[in-house]
Amino acid sequence: MTTRLRQTKATLVCRRTGNLRAVQLLLGHRKIGSTVRYLGIEVDDALAIAEQVSV
Incomplete structure (x- = not known):
């Protein structure tokens, strides 16, 4: 799969x-911060999303 895809x-x-x-696991990232940077989303948005997910 190409990087862009x-x-x-x-x-x-x-x-x-x-x-x-889930995205972090799919991408194989160890740190959630890597996933946030990879997706190009803002930290505040990432935190809001993460708060909705129970682990």
Whole structure:
């Protein structure tokens, strides 16, 4: 899968589910901050999304 396609799919999963943790796992990132930077979303938005997800 190309980098652009991988990023697009990750972005769509995040938008549709609001589940950053799922996107983090799909991308194989160890840190959620890496996923946030990869998706190009703002930290405040990421925190708001993460608060909605229980682990």
